[in-house]
Amino acid sequence: MEKKYLSEFKIAREFLEVSKINLKSSLRTSANRLYFAFEKAVISYLLFLNKKVPKNHQKIWSLCSEFLGEEFYDHFRELYDLRMQADYGNISKFFDLNEKVLKNLIKKSELFIRNIELKMRKIENEKREF
Numbered sequence: 001m002e003k004k005y006l007s008e009f010k011i012a013r014e015f016l017e018v019s020k021i022n023l024k025s026s027l028r029t030s031a032n033r034l035y036f037a038f039e040k041a042v043i044s045y046l047l048f049l050n051k052k053v054p055k056n057h058q059k060i061w062s063l064c065s066e067f068l069g070e071e072f073y074d075h076f077r078e079l080y081d082l083r084m085q086a087d088y089g090n091i092s093k094f095f096d097l098n099e100k101v102l103k104n105l106i107k108k109s110e111l112f113i114r115n116i117e118l119k120m121r122k123i124e125n126e127k128r129e130f
Contacts, residue, residue, distance in 0.1 A: 005047035005120075012040035012113060019106060023099065030102055031086035034109055035079040041113045042068065042076065048120050068116070075112055079105065 015037035022030040039057075042064045046053050049067060054060060057080065065073035077094075082105065084090040085097045095101050 005044045008040050008044035008047060009117070009120075012037050012044060015040060016106075016109065016113060019109075023102060023106070027097055027099060027102055028086035030106075031079075031082045031097055034102070034106060035083035038076060038079050038109050038112065041116045042072070045116050045120060048123070068119075072112060075108060079109070 015033045019030045019033040019037055022033065039060065042060060043053050045068065046060075046063055051063060051067070054063075061073055061076050061080075064076050081090075081092055081094050082097055082102070085092055
């Protein structure tokens with residue numbers, strides 16, 4: 001299980017970098033990769049906690065809310081909304097897909113993903129102390 005959560009987190013970092021790189025060339029690709037970067041980070045955390053990870057987005061969001069909190073859940077939903085605009089042209093519930101919005105969400109995602117990493121490290125350190 002340990003290797004799986006590390007693998008998922010590595011993919012999250014990779015997708016985050018791809019999102020940044022594509023910011024200038026393709027907002028759609030950037031938004032898509034940003035959503036999946038965050039999803040992979042959440043999945044990594046759930047695997048770290050030895051939770052079964054469902055295939056359904058909404059069930060993953062629910063677990064995100066339960067184990068990481070409402071702030072993470074809200075961010076997850078915003079990123080999903082942005083991905084739906086990018087991939088399918090859906091009308092936004094939160095904001096329009098543009099470079100400024102995407103830059104802000106990338107920064108916010110970096111902080112959330114870093115926070116997930118810190119949570120995992122803290123739990124690992126607490127396990128070692130016992």
